[in-house]
Amino acid sequence: MPEEPLPDLRAAGVLKLRAGRVGSVLRRHPWIFAGAVESIEGDPPSGAIVQVVDESRAPLGLAAYSPASQIIARLWTYRAEEEFSLDQIRARVARAAELRGSLALRSDLDAYRLVNAESDLLPGIVVDRYRNFIVCQFLAAGAEFVRAAIVRALLELFPETRGVFERSDAPVREKEGLPARTGALAGEAPPEHVEIREGRCRYLVDIAAGHKTGFYLDQREGRAAVAELANEREVLNCFSYSGAFGIAAALGGAKAVANIDTSAAALDLARRHAALNGVAAERCEYIEADVFQLLRRFRDARRRFDLIVLDPPKFADSKGQVEGACRGYKDINLLALKILREGGRLVTFSCSGLVSTEMFQRAVAAAAADSGRFVQVLRRLAHGPDHPVSLHFPEGAYLKGFVLAVS
Numbered sequence: 006m007p008e009e010p011l012p013d014l015r016a017a018g019v020l021k022l023r024a025g026r027v028g029s030v031l032r033r034h035p036w037i038f039a040g041a042v043e044s045i046e047g048d049p050p051s052g053a054i055v056q057v058v059d060e061s062r063a064p065l066g067l068a069a070y071s072p073a074s075q076i077i078a079r080l081w082t083y084r085a086e087e088e089f090s091l092d093q094i095r096a097r098v099a100r101a102a103e104l105r106g107s108l109a110l111r112s113d114l115d116a117y118r119l120v121n122a123e124s125d126l127l128p129g130i131v132v133d134r135y136r137n138f139i140v141c142q143f144l145a146a147g148a149e150f151v152r153a154a155i156v157r158a159l160l161e162l163f164p165e166t167r168g169v170f171e172r173s174d175a176p177v178r179e180k181e182g183l184p185a186r187t188g189a190l191a192g193e194a195p196p197e198h199v200e201i202r203e204g205r206c207r208y209l210v211d212i213a214a215g216h217k218t219g220f221y222l223d224q225r226e227g228r229a230a231v232a233e234l235a236n237e238r239e240v241l242n243c244f245s246y247s248g249a250f251g252i253a254a255a256l257g258g259a260k261a262v263a264n265i266d267t268s269a270a271a272l273d274l275a276r277r278h279a280a281l282n283g284v285a286a287e288r289c290e291y292i293e294a295d296v297f298q299l300l301r302r303f304r305d306a307r308r309r310f311d312l313i314v315l316d317p318p319k320f321a322d323s324k325g326q327v328e329g330a331c332r333g334y335k336d337i338n339l340l341a342l343k344i345l346r347e348g349g350r351l352v353t354f355s356c357s358g359l360v361s362t363e364m365f366q367r368a369v370a371a372a373a374a375d376s377g378r379f380v381q382v383l384r385r386l387a388h389g390p391d392h393p394v395s396l397h398f399p400e401g402a403y404l405k406g407f408v409l410a411v412s
């Protein structure tokens with residue numbers, strides 16, 4: 006495959022901030038919103054580097070220009086004198102990889118996030134590793150601009166890589182004025198499924214067409230928590246996708262596991278996961294249904310469980326949807342609390358970045374109050390250390406969960 010040309014990282018324009026709008030840059034937040042910009046000088050192409058200056062033209066750093074987006078620029082550097090170069094890109098990827106060192110050394114784990122975008126000083130760039138395949142997402146104009154440099158750095162740092170694949174098909178690309186793009190970037194195209202290991206569990210990852218980059222790597226700690234809780238319990242795995250929580254529960258000793266999802270294809274993969282992990286078919290149930298409706302049916306039919314996992318898709322994509330999202334969280338958590346046996350456990354998540362931990366906790370507390378049950382938080386869950394959150398970028402902390410004891 007011919008290598009794409011490396012990007013020209015010289016400043017192609019100047020972005021001048023309005024008076025009083027430099028605060029976020031000084032706090033090292035990576036995003037500049039269109040409303041904070043006084044003027045753009047020069048004619049920088051999409052994704053190119055612009056010098057960021059304050060209203061008196063004092064330089065503040067270098068950013069990637071994203072003309073189509075409300076987030077009109079993302080900062081690469083925050084110091085006036087700092088250069089931005091291909092060596093820096095490579096150094097940032099290398100640093101991100103080094104940070105995952107302890108995960109990379111685990112002999113029972115071969116899939117994790119290598120680069121977590123803004124939180125690894127590589128805005129819009131996500132890189133996941135599945136055994137000897139690497140998957141990239143370029144989710145912003147600036148990320149798109151440096152794609153060839155990222156691929157080159159990955160191949161240098163991980164010479165054992167069999168293939169690098171692109172999954173830049175997340176909806177956020179539209180906001181950046183970028184078309185969806187998927188396909189092999191280097192080396193071999195991935196097989197239909199790459200088998201990965203996570204502790205005792207094995208999973209099949211559909212790199213070309215699975216959710217996100219193929220798998221919910223952000224839920225590793227959640228799966229470990231569920232495995233610990235599952236022994237001798239009857240488990241209901243809601244919004245199961247390919248049943249990863251269900252496998253963790255089964256290998257943790259669950260008596261039975263029921264997976265619910267609206268996607269028949271996801272449930273088919275869940276069946277294959279059971280076979281791959283040696284989980285007897287009679288311990289598993291696969292229900293193609295809407296969780297909201299099915300939980301009501303279980304409530305009415307008095308069907309009960311000892312452990313319920315609620316890991317729904319993102320309920321809020323914009324601020325206007327946050328209230329409805331919280332009602333949705335209250336609704337499903339209330340239904341789950343109603344069908345849990347005495348002494349049961351509820352493991353409940355929100356991956357809506359716009360819903361804060363406090364808001365989510367309030368929604369679950371409202372459900373607990375309405376259910377008439379006594380509910381305690383045993384543990385809080387989030388993405389693992391391969392999804393670091395930069396303190397300068399709190400938006401990076403989107404996933405939150407609670408392990409609840411219910412009596």
Ligand code: SAH
Nearest residue numbers: 221244245246249266267268295296316318
């Ligand atoms: N828990 C999964 C990830 C969940 S992703 C894991 O750990 O791998 C969200 C899943 O919810 C998707 O598979 C989607 O098909 C499913 N889904 C979305 N809305 C649903 C609904 N109303 N009822 C059931 N499943 C739903």
